[in-house]
Amino acid sequence: MGLDKRVCLVLGGAGDIGAAICKRLAESDATVILAGRSEEKVQAAVDELAAADIAVHSAIVDVTDVASCKNAISEIVSKYGKLDVLVNSAGISDIAPVLLGKIANWKSVLETNTLGAFIASQAALRPMISKRYGRIIHIGSISAEVGAPYNAIYAASKAGVAGLVRSLALEVAGLGITVNGVQPGYVRTKLFHQTQGARAKLKGVTLEKHEQSLVDDTPTGTLVSLEDVASLVEYLAREESQSITGQLLNVDGGRTAR
Numbered sequence: 001m002g003l004d005k006r007v008c009l010v011l012g013g014a015g016d017i018g019a020a021i022c023k024r025l026a027e028s029d030a031t032v033i034l035a036g037r038s039e040e041k042v043q044a045a046v047d048e049l050a051a052a053d054i055a056v057h058s059a060i061v062d063v064t065d066v067a068s069c070k071n072a073i074s075e076i077v078s079k080y081g082k083l084d085v086l087v088n089s090a091g092i093s094d095i096a097p098v099l100l101g102k103i104a105n106w107k108s109v110l111e112t113n114t115l116g117a118f119i120a121s122q123a124a125l126r127p128m129i130s131k132r133y134g135r136i137i138h139i140g141s142i143s144a145e146v147g148a149p150y151n152a153i154y155a156a157s158k159a160g161v162a163g164l165v166r167s168l169a170l171e172v173a174g175l176g177i178t179v180n181g182v183q184p185g186y187v188r189t190k191l192f193h194q195t196q197g198a199r200a201k202l203k204g205v206t207l208e209k210h211e212q213s214l215v216d217d218t219p220t221g222t223l224v225s226l227e228d229v230a231s232l233v234e235y236l237a238r239e240e241s242q243s244i245t246g247q248l249l250n251v252d253g254g255r256t257a258r
């Protein structure tokens, strides 16, 4: 049990949720490759984990770039002989009312969040199929299920990820590969502050007041922690999660239960 000797690639690994996932997987004795598109941010995240006595490897990967994903995974397979687990935590957002949204920004969100999830999954599938084993975990969002005013393109992009998860899970169910989505509610991260800061501005309230409204809207009365998300991902990465596939699991303090 645990993740001993499992080789795990975490895309968007230098982000807040991604780095927390890397930490949790490494604590479970996995071989972790923390990947991001910025060399500087990847190194900073690896150094921060090293300062906490957590050793992870690094890779530079842009999820919108087919060659970048394929090359990184080929290198991992050459070095470690396999890729057991793909976690995709890369994501961006664009806050704007639909009326004023910019098409270029919408394309970037879809390209990163949705197409990126397809590109990363495709690159991971070949080595997983050859070993008849794999765990693919995409970080989606509850906005795939509930409306996200001023963030419609993001909600649409994550609904696309949900469609990928369900469909791909069925395609590879007989090959020892599971595909799942973890859909967080609100987690305080860089993306959260950027997104919710812009939302607060549109509502004409302070970020503090807006954050309080999010807490009030959450049945557990607290926002979701990085560890809440990371520990579910770690479970889904395990061999013993074999019967969970094609699922979208909400980590949201009960927000979508209403």
Ligand code: NDP
Pocket (backbone or CB within 6 Å): 011, 012, 013, 014, 015, 016, 017, 018, 036, 037, 038, 041, 061, 062, 063, 064, 088, 089, 090, 091, 092, 112, 116, 139, 140, 141, 142, 183, 184, 185, 186, 187, 188, 189, 190, 191, 192
């Ligand atoms: P962060 O901004 O901290 O992390 C997002 C990461 O994605 C960054 O490291 C960013 O890199 C990376 N990224 C963006 N574009 C690309 C790309 N083309 N290729 C590779 N990496 C890329 O935010 P979070 O940790 O909050 O977000 C992680 C995931 O969780 C996202 O998918 C997000 O949508 C999802 N999520 C977050 C919620 C929250 O409340 N925080 C709620 C629901 C879902 P760089 O810094 O270089 O841009």
